[in-house]
Amino acid sequence: MGEAGLEGADLELAVGGRRLRFPAVWLRDNCPCAGCVAPGTGQKLKDITDIPNGLAITLTEDTGQSVALTFAPDQHRSVFTRSWLAGHALDGYGGGDGRTEDDKQLWVPAELAEIPRMSWPRYLAEGRAQALEAVLRLGFVLLHDVPAEPGMVLEVAASFGFVRETNYGRLFDVRVEPQPGNLAFTSRAIRPHTDNPYRDPVPTVQLLHCLRAAGDGGCTGLVDGFAAAAAFRATDAGSFGTLARTPIPFGYIDKETELRASVPLIQLSPRGRVRGVRFNNRSARPLRLPYDEVTAFYAAYRRWAGLLARPERQLSLRLAQGDCLIFDNTRVLHARTAFGLTAGSPGRHLQGCYADLDGLASTLAVLRRPEEP
């Protein structure tokens, strides 16, 4: 149906040399009139069950800029601009949320032209959008000259989103403790991992703020898990598939807490694209599958772990006092080297907290809105 007066279940329209086609139900569900969409919020006022069956459209007017349609059987009238229709053509996959590998810049350290870094004063003054964009695109940003004051990490989180409180508190101290409830609170080396794999929903953003650097050791390493997963799929698609299909039980127990989550090490979108990685052998609980699946899983797991451990995949940073790392905990693995403890010296002290990517992306989207005239 492309000429005024014709009736059909589809709208067919020429826009700038392209031939576009839209089903009546899609058009009706997206009708922008004030009876269908609440002014101000953009929320739809109609449920899908409010739309009559057996819709047909009559194109009642075509101004060139916009088309007016009347729907049978209820004579509802809608007006769509051609530019909006052209921007929503049904000829591909749009409307994603930026969370899969397809919307990221994958990296190994050698390919990173520079490390995304910014001073806290610049972040506050003008750089916030650029820094948040780095977290979404590369998976991390390093802020420096953040005042090395206890609790400051919460202020950094509040600058882009909402703190996710957990059993570790709103914030947690990463330093050597006499009776550590977690290996993080020792001076041991910790290899690349993601945090809190025993939580669902997992915290999707992590912040680590250095209040006092290690005198010796305690370097931070970052690995792009999405880049690693893409490389793994390219070289060993069978093992990649095994990991994506196998939920792994993770757990954490202390006196007040008993968490468990069962999630694959590589999480795919329904279209098969990488959307998340979890990797943390410390918190893995015994896998209980039929014998053959266990042996297949371990073979794949060891290959994946070997790939993630390759030195050329790990970016090494030395957090100095006042540095605050913000990273995507669904994508970027973090690690640290062991550090020395000198009797009488106060030792390395970080404060960390968790937040979420959806709030971060929202803040970025608002910052990027065109200024109102």
Next chain:
Amino acid sequence: MGEAGLEGADLELAVGGRRLRFPAVWLRDNCPCAGCVAPGTGQKLKDITDIPNGLAITLTEDTGQSVALTFAPDQHRSVFTRSWLAGHALDGYGGGDGRTEDDKQLWVPAELAEIPRMSWPRYLAEGRAQALEAVLRLGFVLLHDVPAEPGMVLEVAASFGFVRETNYGRLFDVRVEPQPGNLAFTSRAIRPHTDNPYRDPVPTVQLLHCLRAAGDGGCTGLVDGFAAAAAFRATDAGSFGTLARTPIPFGYIDKETELRASVPLIQLSPRGRVRGVRFNNRSARPLRLPYDEVTAFYAAYRRWAGLLARPERQLSLRLAQGDCLIFDNTRVLHARTAFGLTAGSPGRHLQGCYADLDGLASTLAVLRRPEEP
């Protein structure tokens, strides 16, 4: 390998008439010795890459109660009890996290022998585990006689977990507003839906606390989305599959916020079991897929919406002053009927907040621990 002294890559063992078989790498990864597991935390000290290749086991001792193994090539020694091995036999799928349809009691209202209800004093004194268990098993619990004081909903959330702060605040007021930023803040009827589909991670628990009941109307409805999904799969597997495979763009925009998430209406575990539902046409954004996929999606979507809207699936509750509903926002859809506004009357007023299922399940697990002697 079942006799002491024999060597192999597997352990084979007879336990209570069953023949069990464990691969060496699985045993080594689960070695409970103090060198492999941190005392106290139960966290593993070894990464998977610390385990040597080409493992073989020698069964060096079998006391009947336990077996001692020595691993080649590094002579590591592990002791496992027979009861632990029997409890972790590799002959099926164990170690889930309770979040799929398989670990739920699915319901339609006619099958619910009684509505899970409990008074706030009883909840505080002795009933907490029973109430939280209802949220995990049935998807909701109704607490009554919760003091009808502003902010009390945060205290209810803190009794089992952590508040998930969002752009709506730590808590939000559900009442008629002069310039509503959301349809929730009007007197309109709202059909069954889940909250915040435009958020990833979505808040997995919602609380609604009634400070003042509606004089007229404003009834709350609940629908078990997992039961509906199971019924949908049984009657229309093709449409079910279409919904599970198709990410739907959801969005929310206001002056300070711009959220989007692209997630299927029915979310499956990697093993194909229902693990989440999202349903909220108000916040759905234009679907952009190739034409044929759009028409297939809408056909499936309308069937699914029709099934969810069936009156026999909806449990009707009338929230009285002091009632607080706690429900699983990944499973249970909630609705309300329109309510009257009498000039001069103060009108219906709820306070709500979000929290998460992992914290709730942790609290329940701790409550159920056997008391220490």
